[in-house]
Amino acid sequence: MIKKILRWLILGGTLFFLATALKNNWQGIADIRIDAAGWAIIAIATGVTLLAHTWAGWVWIWIFKNLKQPVPSSQFIYVYLKTNIAKYLPGNVGHYYGRIMAAKNANVSTGAATLSVLLEPLLMAAAALIIVLVGSLFVKTNTSLTVQIAQILGLAVVLCVLHPQFLNPLIRLLYRLKAKKSNTNTTSAVDLSMQSYPLKPLLGELGFLGLRGIGFVLTLYALSSLNLSQIPLLLGAFSFAWLLGLVVPGAPGGLGVFEATAIALLQNHFPEAVIISATGIYRLVSILSETAGATLAWLDERLFK
Template identity: 30%
Template sequence: MKLLKAWRSALPPWLSLPTLPSPPGGLGLWFTLLSFGFLLAALASHGRQMLQLSLDGQGWLWLVLGLGLSLLSLVANALGLAVVLAWLGLQPRWAALVRMYLDTNLRKFLPGGIWHLTTRLALLRDPAGPLRAVAPWPQALAAVLLDPLLAAAAALALVALDGWQAGFGLLCLLPLGLLLPRWLRPLLTALERRQARRLAASPQSPPQEEPPPIPSLPGGYPWLPLLSLLGFVLVRFGGFACCVAAFDLQGSLDWTGWLASFALAWTAGLVVPGAPGGLGVFEAVLLLRLGSQIPEAPLLAIAISYRVVVTLADLVAALTARLDQRLSR
């Protein structure tokens, strides 16, 4: 939701929409409550049918492969963040940055949904952190904000692979235009104004009354960071595709349709901050997108199995990173 607000802030005045008052608790909370309500209603309606579903040995192997690809996607996301840092002129220590990313990733499940970003921002400014030299505050903040922004733009672009969709496919390509140098700086400025004070909650952040300025960005389109995070989203989809294959539903829909639906649901889980880790939002959007094309009971089973797989991947990745840190000491 904050990314959507920032994208709207970056538009020219003649395209700006009037600002509507937010409901009590914020839109994120209401979207989360609606998503959980929708998901619980679907579980109540199709729970008995789900219990009748079973996995054979091959299906369990698909889920194990999905776990492996989900772990690999976390490494790919960490490398994507490293590419963003390098694009901003910083010098990451790649192995240390991957460990930092995997170790902090579990914090996204804490209330507020920003503590993984806060910790990364602090570590980027730590002399013992994953950079060869301490990042200036504006550059560290820009890197932390650019990572999810570029990932969301890359994922939305994949939605267009499913065709015109009554113009929705074209609409999903618009965030790519906002990454042009002309719009990227005001977009980052808008994101910074909304997030800087919250992300500055760590003791390593400099005290200041006004948000710091976004640094001068490299000229040209951020092709390399965008492509690296596009690779992350595709590997992430690989884990989801394994869950689809586990329930033998890969023939029910073209893979472009599965990819577009996953990309849309994953982006919704990313930009709606009310639920930790997009819990409930991803599943609800997936059901709304595919409920008319796929039987809801197996679709729910796919969504829930994927949630279990990626949560296990988060846990295994964090434990592995911490064990590696202890061994390196």
């Protein structure tokens, strides 16, 4: 009951914030014009975002290899792309369920299949935190030495938490939460244990977040001029907004939460109407790239099987 109330409060607060921002900046948004070069940049942003999702499929394969479960690369990239769009369904677990079933059908052990879809969002979250912490060190602010030391220590903590000694209990907790959320049985003798540090998959997820961030920066660049000095700020703000969209309950695919967070973080650095427009367009870019990825994977399987 409390969880449902929390979800409705988050949804209501997010919608209220976005509606207020739209109302206060409607004229500025209406005055924005995108020229031919801008549309070309948005098309490039869509391609980069599609590349990011395809790359994430490769990283998923690396996770299996880290778990000593080699899988067919092209088949599992197709599975990843086809199931990716299901994250917008209520519950936000449909894409995980589809990937587990596909892995089990490919004779992957139940433990490895389950662990792969639990480890992926954890590594994505860790990658987002790393980008936020590293990016903040390059943003020109009047932060004290104490804050900078705290940021470096935070980065060290994130890297240490990914050690199997700390990560395995977190994975088991996440499994119980997701199993409860999807009303599945949590009894089995599924072995949810990492045996080695997931360095390669972590680097892969950093690449995924980097590509997603580039897509967002390009979308903003299509609407407004940017300086190179603003890139760390934009990547850090994007990563933090994306992270909240990943972890906040009641937001399938981060809908609303990502946009509200990005606007709140960047409204003092860019014209608010531009930020609102950029986040809205980037959501369309994301959905279009995910839909294109799923469609192309489906077509390729049937035309070149």
